Amino acid sequence: DDDNGTDAGSAYVFKRTGTSWAQEAKLLASDGAAGDQFGNSVSISGDYAVVGARLDDDNGSASGSAYVFKRVGTAWSEEAKLLSADGAAEDQFGWSVSISGDYAVVGARLDDDNGDASGSAYLFKRSGTIWAQEAKILASDGATEDFFGKSVSISGDYAIVGAPAENPGSAYLHYGFTFPEEVAMLSLVVEPVYAVPDSDSLKVNALMASSSGLTLMAAFESVDAVLIDSVYLFDDGAHHDGIAGDSLFGNLWLVPAEERHYLVNIHVSKDDTLIYIRENAARFTTIGPVVLDSYTLFDTIPNPGERLFLELTLRNNGSMANATAITADISTSDTCVTDIGALGQNTYGDIGPGAAATSAGAYIVDVNENCAGDQDILFDVLIASEGFDFWGDSFTIHLFPTDTTIPQTRWHEKSIDSVDENFSQGVATDGVDWYFSARQTLFKTNYDFDFLVVNENPIPQFLQDQSYNHIGDIAYFEGKLYAPIEDASTVKPIIGLYDAVSLNFTGEFARVPQSHMPWVAVDPRTGYFYSSEFNGVNKLFVYDPNQNFALIDEVQLDTTLSNVQGGAFLGDFLYLACDNGDFVYEVDIAFGRVTNIIQVPAGHEMEGIEAYNLDSGLLHFVADTRAEKNVFYHYSLEVLTSNEIIQTSHTLSHTLSHRNSRIREIEKPGRRQCRSLSAPPHKSSGLGVMFV
Structure with a gap:
């Protein structure tokens, strides 16, 4: 939320009446600032609420803080701001919070007392309106990058602190803040969290404040509370550290x-x-293990400064039981990664024994633009079942340097004399012939670019009488051409239909709710048509031809584009041509992701675009230049992939002349750069793309 600045954050309080929930208050930090991420964690108990702000800067950059709010009637007001007594930059105090009665516990997962990012938690106690730090909690066996404090919870006299990266994860129970001395338990460690059935031995260690006269037993139950077995815990030095009598x-x-x-x-x-009985003190599992089977990175050449999208596929390697309600989080300590988020829900449902499942959503990874590149980034995967972290895995992504570009290419030109003295606008294919549009002309050629049919006056007179005079980039679908036609004022465009054999107007047309309509493209999987405005394009319009081109949806894009002149579908992706620098973009319709894939060398303005399967793997270009009217240029470029790195080789086609040039990677800070067009998820033998 941005009330106190971009990503400053907020929290909302809801109250239940019967079965209805209504918002009672919106909470803001009194000193909130941009980037604090107030609201990163929340907890409520009675009339008190605590809210974490993990990137607050009072004790240094991203040192973190937490705020306590108190309710009087229906009003909530800030009572205290909590800071750690020894807080430092990058601690992220406030990553997790929990409150119970007069006590609050706050996690600082990147605190360094037990090593870099080992983590800690802090206990605060209220006296009147004063909240004072009462204790700092550390793991008894804490180590580097355990992330102790990533999760916390407190109830009465007991607090539990999660350390998800501790091989692969542990939960530490802390007692004794106001607990009777004779049963004060300082910590509990149960490991491993995943145990191999009939093979591994579970280790249970409980650190007590005093061992005088105590006997401890660990009872193991199924999740439906059926007792399976139990063992006594001994303080004789034989089962952990070799020291007797150390509690x-x-x-x-x-x-x-x-x-x-x-x-x-x-x-x-x-x-x-x-x-005393401490129920549900810990959980472990013998299901699985659930492991990372594979991952899909949608940008095959990740560079510094980019936002990466990826999907994980998990596999249940067990042989008997379902792994239920599976979720997975990814994390890294690599400073090249500035943030990790999610697009949709990173849930996997239930995974049967031996089966695999892919995440319902995608993971988002932001890479620091100042990172050097040419290195591997290690990511940890924390996998949970029914909300409990049981399994861990990891994977690496290779980050390429920013100067990774497509190698030198060779251009091939073929001039085609147009019958129209207007500039070319669009291109389409039915797999046999080419269809072209100029501003006021339609014509068809074969794949050798020999003219077959020409319509020099395709805009019907009744539309010309209404000042319609401009045809944009066209689309072919089921025997017809679909042409966007604009009027002179470009405020009321229409879609006109033409017979693909004769190129004659069929009499069918529909007005669309756009100011400009420079292009139209059809998704052959659904039969829906897509278009956009010309400038400031941050969304796509979706039309249903079966409802007289009614607007049925909008696709929000993660990048704003300008001078969008053409569009064409191939598989799951839409390709857009823009003439503000001759860029070509790839759009993942499912997520609105925009990837900059190529820049055509300067001097040839991009207008229309067509994409089609081609067994030879050729990419075809037809580009118009403002310097020469009535001339098209045809180019071919073969694209191959090897080890997810773009490699190119080139084939001369329709040779009249050629010249050396370079297809450049677009240097746009913070955005994606190049992507292999023939790599998955296209899964095709080749790809052809034609631009006008």
Whole structure:
């Protein structure tokens, strides 16, 4: 939320009445500023709420903070701002928060007490209106990049702190803040979180404030509370660190052959009398393991300064049980990555034994433009079932340097004398012949560019009488040409239909709600037509020809384009030609992602575009130049892929002359650069693209 500046953040309080929930208040930090991300974490208990702002800068850049709000009636007001006593830059204090009664706990997952990004948590206690730090919590076995404090929760006298990167994850229980001394448990470690059935032994360690007269037992239950087994924990030095009498209790338990999730309950007795049971103290699983099977990176040449999109595919390597309600988060400690987000839900549903599933949404990775490139970035994958982190995996993405470009290319020109003294505008193909539009002409050629049919006056008289005088980039679909036709004032465009054999107007047309309509393209999978305005293009319009070209949807783009002159579909992607520098963009319709794939050498203005399958792998260009009317230029470029890096070779076609040039990667800070057109997900033997 941007009330206090871009990404300053906010939080909303909702109140339930019966089965209805209504907003009661919007919470803002009194000193909120751009980039604080206030609202990154929230928790509520009674009349109090706590909100984290992990990128607040009071103790240094991204040191973090948290805010406590109190409710009086229906009004919520800020009561305190919480800062760690030893806070430092990049701690991200406030990544997680939890409140219960007079206590609040705040996680700082990047604190460095036990090593870089080892993490910590802080306990605060309220006295009147004053919230004071009472304790700093560290993992007893904390280590570099554990991210202890990424998740926290507190209830009464007990706090639990998550460390998801601790091989592959642990949860630490902390007791004793106001707990009876004789059963004060300082920490609990249950590992591994995933155990191989009938093979691994589970280690359970409980650190007590005092061991005097205590007996501990760990009970293992199924998630439906059926007791499976139990073991006693001993403070005799035999099960953990070799030191007796240090109040560290432990034992090992050989897990059964079944695949299931387990609950761990801790029973504490004194003098043979049970005095305490900590239920659901920890969870572990023998299902799976669920692992990363593969990932798909939509930009095959990732560079510094880009936003990357990727999908993960997970596999359940177990043999008996479903892995249910699977989710996965990715993280990295590499400073080349500035942020990780999601587009849609990164959920996988239930994954059966031996089966695989792909994320419902995509992961978004922002790469620092100042990163050198030519290096591998390691990502950790934390995989959860039913909200509990059980499995971990990793993968790497190779980051290419910013000067990675398509190698030198060779151009091939073929002049085609046009019958129209207007500039060319559009191109389409039916797989047999080419169709071209000039401003006021339609004509058809074969693939050798021999003229077959010409219509020198395609705009019907009744439209000319209304000042319609300009045809844009056309589309072919099921025996007809679809042409966007604009009037002189370019305020009321229409789509006109033409017979593909004769190029005659069929009498069918429809007005569309656009100011400009320079192009139209059809998605052959759905039969829907797409178009856009000319400038400031941040969305696409979707029309249904079966409803007289009614506007049925809009696709929001993640990049604003200008001078969009042509469009054409191939597979899952829409290709757009822009004449403000002769750029060609690829649009993933499902996500609105825009990728800059090529720049045609200067001097030839991009107008129409057509894309088609071609077994030879040739990319075909037809470009018009403002310097020469009535002349088209035809170019061919073969595109191959090797190890996800674009390699190019070139074939001369219709040779009249050639010259050396370079197809350049577009240097647009913060955006994607080049992408292999013949790489997945196209899955075609080749790709042809024609531009006018």
